[in-house]
Amino acid sequence: MPLSMIAVIVLALGAIAFAAARSKARLFKPVGTERLHSRPNYHAAHMLLWVVVPALIFVAMWSFVAPRLINQSILTSPAASELPPPGIERDAVLNEIRDLATGKLEVSFNPAAEQLAPVYRDARDHYTILGGIAAALLAYAGGGYAWTRLRREFRARNRVERAVMVVLVAASLIAIFTTFGIVISLLFESLLFFQKVSPAEFFFSLEWSPQTAMRADQVGSSGAFGAVPLFWGTIFIGAIIAMIVAIPLGLMSAIYLTQYARPRFRAWMKPLLEMLAGVPTVVYGYFAALTVAPAIRDAATWAGIPGASSESALAAGVVMGVMIIPFVSSMADDSLAAVPQAMKDGSLALGATPSETIRRVLVPAALPGVVGGVLLAVSRAIGETMIVVMAAGMAANLTLNPFATVTTVTTQIVALLTGDQEFDSAKTLAAFALGLTLLIVTLILNIIALRVVKKYREAYE
Amino acid sequence: MASHKMSARDVNVFYGEKQAIRNVSIDVDKENVTAFIGPSGCGKSTFLRTLNRMNDTVVGCRTEGRIELDGEDIYASEMDVVLLRARVGMVFQKPNPFPKSIYENIAYGPRIHGLAENKSAMDHVVETSLHRAGLWNEVKDRLQESGTALSGGQQQRLCIARAIAVDPEVILMDEPCSALDPIATAKIEELITELRGRFAIVIVTHNMQQAARVSQRTAFFHLGELVEYGATADIFTNPTQTRTQDYITGRYG
Numbered sequence A: 001m002p003l004s005m006i007a008v009i010v011l012a013l014g015a016i017a018f019a020a021a022r023s024k025a026r027l028f029k030p031v032g033t034e035r036l037h038s039r040p041n042y043h044a045a046h047m048l049l050w051v052v053v054p055a056l057i058f059v060a061m062w063s064f065v066a067p068r069l070i071n072q073s074i075l076t077s078p079a080a081s082e083l084p085p086p087g088i089e090r091d092a093v094l095n096e097i098r099d100l101a102t103g104k105l106e107v108s109f110n111p112a113a114e115q116l117a118p119v120y121r122d123a124r125d126h127y128t129i130l131g132g133i134a135a136a137l138l139a140y141a142g143g144g145y146a147w148t149r150l151r152r153e154f155r156a157r158n159r160v161e162r163a164v165m166v167v168l169v170a171a172s173l174i175a176i177f178t179t180f181g182i183v184i185s186l187l188f189e190s191l192l193f194f195q196k197v198s199p200a201e202f203f204f205s206l207e208w209s210p211q212t213a214m215r216a217d218q219v220g221s222s223g224a225f226g227a228v229p230l231f232w233g234t235i236f237i238g239a240i241i242a243m244i245v246a247i248p249l250g251l252m253s254a255i256y257l258t259q260y261a262r263p264r265f266r267a268w269m270k271p272l273l274e275m276l277a278g279v280p281t282v283v284y285g286y287f288a289a290l291t292v293a294p295a296i297r298d299a300a301t302w303a304g305i306p307g308a309s310s311e312s313a314l315a316a317g318v319v320m321g322v323m324i325i326p327f328v329s330s331m332a333d334d335s336l337a338a339v340p341q342a343m344k345d346g347s348l349a350l351g352a353t354p355s356e357t358i359r360r361v362l363v364p365a366a367l368p369g370v371v372g373g374v375l376l377a378v379s380r381a382i383g384e385t386m387i388v389v390m391a392a393g394m395a396a397n398l399t400l401n402p403f404a405t406v407t408t409v410t411t412q413i414v415a416l417l418t419g420d421q422e423f424d425s426a427k428t429l430a431a432f433a434l435g436l437t438l439l440i441v442t443l444i445l446n447i448i449a450l451r452v453v454k455k456y457r458e459a460y461e
Numbered sequence B: 001m002a003s004h005k006m007s008a009r010d011v012n013v014f015y016g017e018k019q020a021i022r023n024v025s026i027d028v029d030k031e032n033v034t035a036f037i038g039p040s041g042c043g044k045s046t047f048l049r050t051l052n053r054m055n056d057t058v059v060g061c062r063t064e065g066r067i068e069l070d071g072e073d074i075y076a077s078e079m080d081v082v083l084l085r086a087r088v089g090m091v092f093q094k095p096n097p098f099p100k101s102i103y104e105n106i107a108y109g110p111r112i113h114g115l116a117e118n119k120s121a122m123d124h125v126v127e128t129s130l131h132r133a134g135l136w137n138e139v140k141d142r143l144q145e146s147g148t149a150l151s152g153g154q155q156q157r158l159c160i161a162r163a164i165a166v167d168p169e170v171i172l173m174d175e176p177c178s179a180l181d182p183i184a185t186a187k188i189e190e191l192i193t194e195l196r197g198r199f200a201i202v203i204v205t206h207n208m209q210q211a212a213r214v215s216q217r218t219a220f221f222h223l224g225e226l227v228e229y230g231a232t233a234d235i236f237t238n239p240t241q242t243r244t245q246d247y248i249t250g251r252y253g
């Protein structure tokens, strides 16, 4: 009987308890003019919580503890003396034992596994039954406690409300802890990397060629981990070329939509523009690699520009810029719309034309919001992966030529982690260091952007 | 007999299907302050805004009839609305300085109309305008500070100075004191009195005493119609229409 069965049983007990508590609570009658504090459903929900929550928490914890206990009993059984010493090999045998016992594996490779499979099965049944009994006891205990409190005056509603709040808090904490978890795991792997490669080399050296020797006698692959060309490529594509495309187009379309477009047209156009943000990035990637990049290369070769490549910074940057337009335009749209009509009227009443009003009053007033939008867009652009993987190329070039191929942080992370890897080589670990750098930079950009936007909002309230 | 700066004939204004102004004909004097009074929603602002075509910016707003500025039809197709608004300035109910420095707030209009050749000419325009608006002494040491950092009354005088800076012929004011305290209000009233003669002034107000204090001509609007128009003294002491009398004596409004 697997643990999930136990959970189902606990829930069934909860349902019974709910029904029982409700029918009892229905009999409560108000005394005099005083109203009932909690309606029957609240009493029942309180009951349900006490039956289900402690037992389910126990089941969840048990599902972590039980496998360890099972392993423990395998290792202490007499036949375990034939197992290899702790390490990868022993883990492999333990996996084999489990697969044999659960029927995933028909034949064993390891004689010890064959012997130990029944031990595994016994231990598993033993601990599952133990867990089941404990869960049931907890459910009864919780239910019993709640039952003793099931009285007319009991303020079940407040308790249930508090439980709901706890659930909501827990949900938001999960998101926060996940972020922390990501940062910590990245940090950990990055520290391993920086033991092998000095931070000075990583952040300041200009050469990137992460192929390290697999065997000592291999030649020509000493590995160089200077990430500057990647940082440059990322900035060149995401913060320069993409923004040269996205800022004017986004801003102008926002101006058009807020100031000139008729409401009916705006109602159509705005969602359409925002749809650009919903196009899967891999589709942009195709477009960049198959349509834009060759066109740019042909044009550049025709114009006689040296170093034109079929994977160019320009192609990736332009397409990324198009992808980013909605970010810029929707932020600009919001902040333009937030500029009071009175400000506009004041300018028009002085005889300014609509475009003078936009240029001299609206845009300056909306600027902080626009800047915030642009910063968010940049942080989105430098973290963008698919477009650059497909269109930017792999060569780590430190170049100002937008027609040449460059590579980015995200592209290299993908390159470093795909294929067969040793998980403790500098090459693999470099991916984490890159990821951490990217994460920190985007985090900072986001914080600044939110600050700017918030400050701006206050200015008009 | 005062000469007419603006005259309106049979003006009708519609917001979509709804008519906000019915057959209004009125002359605005060059040397006098004209007050528009009337209960809320009677169309004072709407009519005021037809005088510099600010209603053009309202989607669905339509104006019929003839309005002349020095004998020129301001709704004629040859009339350039940008130039019209430079000649007929406007001050709004809520002070609306631009989020720029005091200096830039004033320089804004002259700059877009090319009224100052160079920096010193602009300095001169800024100083005169602030002087005329009675604000110079209060702000002369802080011209680079933001206009939004001034007090409400100062902001409103800044907006008046801003309107003066483009050297208009008419200044329209829509309840310029309704967001101000009594002291700031008194200052604005004093200012209006000083500006009289240099500019034709039209002021919308809900404050009967204010109309009596600052204006020489008063127009009483009701339900989109012009009920009575005449010398302020006559309107307040000796109205010919019962509706005017009821309003002035506070029977409704």
Ligand SMILES: Nc1ncnc2c1ncn2[C@@H]1O[C@H](COP(=O)(O)OP(=O)(O)OP(=O)(O)O)[C@@H](O)[C@H]1O
Binding pocket: B015, B020, B038, B039, B040, B041, B042, B043, B044, B045, B046, B047, B058
């Ligand atoms: N933008 C608009 N769209 C539609 N109707 C409007 C608009 N502005 C004003 N109106 C209507 O036109 C009529 C006159 O409004 P207006 O603002 O001119 O009145 P008012 O006399 O200035 O009132 P108040 O003293 O409250 O400022 C009102 O019935 C109002 O509802």
Ligand SMILES: [Mg+2]
Binding pocket: B044, B045, B046, B174
């Ligand atoms: Mg009004």
